[in-house]
Each structure stands twice: as structure tokens, then as C-alpha cells.
Amino acid sequence: MSLLISLREWLTAQHLDAVLLSSRQNKQPHLGLSSSSGFVFVSHKSAHILVDSRYYTDIETRTRGYQIHLLDATQTLYSCINHIIDDEKLSAVGFEGEQVSWETANRWSDKLHARLVSAVPDVLRQVKTAQEITCIREACRVADLSAEHIRRFIQPGLSEREIAAELEWFMRRQGAEKASFDTIVASGWRGALPHGKASDKRVEAGEFITLDFGAQCQGYCSDMTRTFWIPDAGAAEESVLFSVYQTVLAAQRAAVAAIRPGRPCHEVDAAARQVIADAGYGDCFGHNTGHAIGIEVHENPRFSPTDTTELMAGMLLTVEPGIYLPGLGGVRIEDVVLVTPDGGEVLYNMPKTLLHTGEA
Ligand SMILES: [Mn+2]
Numbered sequence: 001m002s003l004l005i006s007l008r009e010w011l012t013a014q015h016l017d018a019v020l021l022s023s024r025q026n027k028q029p030h031l032g033l034s035s036s037s038g039f040v041f042v043s044h045k046s047a048h049i050l051v052d053s054r055y056y057t058d059i060e061t062r063t064r065g066y067q068i069h070l071l072d073a074t075q076t077l078y079s080c081i082n083h084i085i086d087d088e089k090l091s092a093v094g095f096e097g098e099q100v101s102w103e104t105a106n107r108w109s110d111k112l113h114a115r116l117v118s119a120v121p122d123v124l125r126q127v128k129t130a131q132e133i134t135c136i137r138e139a140c141r142v143a144d145l146s147a148e149h150i151r152r153f154i155q156p157g158l159s160e161r162e163i164a165a166e167l168e169w170f171m172r173r174q175g176a177e178k179a180s181f182d183t184i185v186a187s188g189w190r191g192a193l194p195h196g197k198a199s200d201k202r203v204e205a206g207e208f209i210t211l212d213f214g215a216q217c218q219g220y221c222s223d224m225t226r227t228f229w230i231p232d233a234g235a236a237e238e239s240v241l242f243s244v245y246q247t248v249l250a251a252q253r254a255a256v257a258a259i260r261p262g263r264p265c266h267e268v269d270a271a272a273r274q275v276i277a278d279a280g281y282g283d284c285f286g287h288n289t290g291h292a293i294g295i296e297v298h299e300n301p302r303f304s305p306t307d308t309t310e311l312m313a314g315m316l317l318t319v320e321p322g323i324y325l326p327g328l329g330g331v332r333i334e335d336v337v338l339v340t341p342d343g344g345e346v347l348y349n350m351p352k353t354l355l356h357t358g359e360a
Pocket of ligand 1: 223224291318320334
């Protein structure tokens with residue numbers, strides 16, 4: 001279904017006459033590019049893009065079916081929108097209350113000739129279009145290749161920051177616009193920090209190392225986590241983290257297997273959480289099992305204990321349970337999964353069994 005048709009169905013369901021989109025993420029599908037400035041205004045009768053001279057030409061060539069207005073000192077957001085509001089006799093106009101500051105919302109409320117209603121158009125981005133899925137597959141392909149590259153690259157003596165820099169440089173060489181978030185590299189005891197950004201710590205033989213990273217391709221994100229063993233003279237099996245790894249892997253696979261259209265998100269979370277609790281590590285898994293992904297790294301719905309959203313084919317979510325043992329280390333394994341009519345399709349090829357770093 002086209003973007004404007006689904007947005008207008010949403011307007012009807014929300015009892016709104018129009019909506020003013022201002023966030024980068026909700027404008028991007030309309031603009032065809034990512035920009036924090038400019039606005040999209042859509043009523044049942046018309047669709048508008050308001051943008052200043054920095055973006056006007058680019059957006060004009062990327063879009064069809066919108067009236068494009070140039071914002072400058074004489075034509076402001078208020079004069080432009082009020083003209084449409086008056087012309088079409090609009091009374092209830094939605095805006096992104098979660099994204100707009102209190103100051104801005106009050107100013108809009110003062111100046112616009114309509115009643116402003118806080119709304120959450122983000123739900124329109126939950127089921128991805130075929131074109132969006134293609135972009136996310138590409139972002140996942142880049143992350144997957146990069147995971148194998150960095151697995152071979154890691155050696156005792158390198159700092160976590162050096163490893164993160166190599167990973168990000170490799171992703172860009174594979175076509176990523178940028179990393180989709182600050183790369184997490186957590187080795188040894190730092191593995192117990194679920195969001196431990198790469199530090200100056202040097203990695204050592206015998207440690208486990210967790211890397212959580214993603215690529216952005218055509219404005220869409222991937223998100224991937226793997227935990228590797230940095231070999232020493234001993235065997236990985238001697239580490240307490242080896243059995244922890246097997247538990248996290250079983251939990252991750254249980255959650256992926258639970259994915260199918262119609263299933264409430266909290267049931268997928270429970271599938272992973274149960275495996276970890278049964279192994280005695282219930283208190284060591286403090287975060288959600290996963291989150292939707294797309295233009296933003298973290299979108300709704302979530303695989304959390306409380307999210308009752310029912311999965312639909314075309315949604316993409318991560319599955320990333322972990323176990324963290326303070327002072328000792330941690331394990332997390334993360335895939336991106338596409339919800340298909342029959343279940344879930346994992347978008348990474350790298351094996352999830354415990355791999356060691358270094359060549360071969
Ligand atoms: Mn994630």
C-alpha cells in the first residue's frame with residue numbers, strides 16, 4: 001500500500017484532519033532522504049513538503065505527489081501551514097508529541113489555526129515495504145561479512161578501540177554509509193557490561209569478546225552481536241562462560257523458533273527468558289530479548305515481558321538474549337529476523353556456535 005494511502009487511513013483511525021511530521025525517522029520515507037530539518041504535512045486532500053533552500057533541489061528530484069514549499073524569511077512554517085489549514089478548514093492536526101519539545105509544541109499551539117493533538121505515527125513504520133526489506137537485507141549482508149572479517153582480525157594485544165575502528169572501516173568499504181550506532185566491543189570482564197562501548201582495554205588470550213555493531217545502508221540499519229573465544233593454550237570448555245554460551249545460544253534459538261505472525265511479542269521474550277531462568281541465570285539477563293529495527297536501530301515493537309503487540313509478516317526484529325556475570329564476563333548473541341508468513345527468517349549466515357578468533 002502506498003505511503004500516503006496508509007497515512008490517511010491512520011488519520012481516519014486517529015480522528016485527525018491532518019498530521020505535521022517533523023522527526024527525521026518519520027519524514028524519511030516521504031522525503032527519500034534523512035534530514036532533521038523540514039516538515040511533511042498531509043491532510044485527506046493534499047500532501048506537502050516544507051523545506052529550506054539547503055534541501056529543496058534534492059527533495060524535488062526524489063519525490064512525486066507532494067507540493068513542495070520553500071521555507072525562507074517570508075514564507076514560514078506558520079504562514080504556509082495556516083494557509084492550508086484555512087483553505088481546507090482543518091480543525092484537528094496531529095503532531096509528534098514524543099519527538100517535539102515542550103517549547104516548540106507550545107509555540108505551534110499559539111501560532112497555528114488548528115487544535116494540535118499529540119499522536120504517534122511511528123506505528124506506520126512497523127511493517128516494512130519490499131523496498132525497505134531490501135535495504136535492511138543489504139545492511140545485514142554488510143554486517144555479516146564484517147563479523148567474519150573481524151573474527152579473523154582479532155588478536156591478543158589489540159585494544160577494543162582498534163578492533164572497533166577496523167570493523168567500522170571494513171563496513172564502509174563494503175558499502176555502509178556509516179555504523180548504525182557506536183560499536184560495542186567488550187572483552188574479558190568488560191563482557192559483563194551489556195552496552196560497554198569499545199575502550200582502551202587490550203584483549204587477552206583466554207578471554208571471551210562480545211561485539212555488537214551494525215551498518216547503515218540507504219538509511220536503514222542492521223544490528224548484530226557475536227561473542228567469540230580468543231584462544232589460549234587451554235580449551236574454551238574450561239571457562240565457566242562456555243556453558244553460559246550454550247545457554248544463551250539455546251535461549252536465542254528458542255526465541256527465533258517462537259516467531260510467527262499472530263504471536264504476541266511478550267511470548268517470544270518469554271521463550272528466551274525461560275531457557276535462561278531454567279539454567280539458573282534468570283537474574284543475569286536484565287534487558288529485553290529484542291526490538292524492531294529499520295530507519296532507527298531501536299523501534300517498536302519490543303520483545304519485552306510487557307509488549308502485547310502481535311507480530312505481522314513484514315516486521316523485522318532483533319533477537320538478542322544475554323547473560324552477564326559481574327567481574328567475570330558475559331555472552332550475547334543477536335540476529336535480525338524477518339517475520340514471514342510461515343515463521344521467522346534469520347538475515348545472517350554466520351554460525352552461532354562458539355567460534356574462536358584468528359585465522360581459519
Ligand atoms: Mn540490538
